[in-house]
Amino acid sequence: xxxxQEHVERYxxxxxxxxxxxxxxxxxxxxxxxxxSGQPRINPLIYAPxxxxxxxxxxxxxxxxxPGWYLNLTANPEVEVQVKGDRFKARARTATAEEKPAxxxxxxxxxxxxxxxxxxTERVIPVVVLERI
Numbered sequence: 001x002x003x004x005q006e007h008v009e010r011y012x013x014x015x016x017x018x019x020x021x022x023x024x025x026x027x028x029x030x031x032x033x034x035x036x037s038g039q040p041r042i043n044p045l046i047y048a049p050x051x052x053x054x055x056x057x058x059x060x061x062x063x064x065x066x067p068g069w070y071l072n073l074t075a076n077p078e079v080e081v082q083v084k085g086d087r088f089k090a091r092a093r094t095a096t097a098e099e100k101p102a103x104x105x106x107x108x109x110x111x112x113x114x115x116x117x118x119x120x121t122e123r124v125i126p127v128v129v130l131e132r133i
Contacts, residue, residue: 015085031080032072062117
């Protein structure tokens with residue numbers, strides 16, 4: 001996602017009233033812990049609900065390298081999530097091979113570009129599940 005710090009600040013200040021809706025889809029704020037710095041890193045990301053949990057896609061626009069936030073959560077899966085005014089701690093995990101196809105279909109419905117992103121890279125783009133804890 002190409003959002004600036006001002007997007008994050010507006011989202012936080014307005015409980016998502018500004019920033020949740022984006023280009024026909026919806027975004028959440030994911031806070032990971034930097035794997036090198038140990039500092040919090042906040043990223044607005046497209047999401048879809050998955051029962052009581054949420055799904056996001058580590059696409060980085062279809063580049064061959066995964067996004068930094070994905071590397072951060074693989075090093076430390078304890079994250080914070082904000083969906084509109086709902087802020088909570090979560091555990092992030094990569095979807096299994098068995099569950100990913102249905103999840104991918106849901107995420108492509110949210111953001112159709114994901115299919116093109118996958119076509120542009122040999123990297124298998126993961127779906128990440130954010131499980132509320």
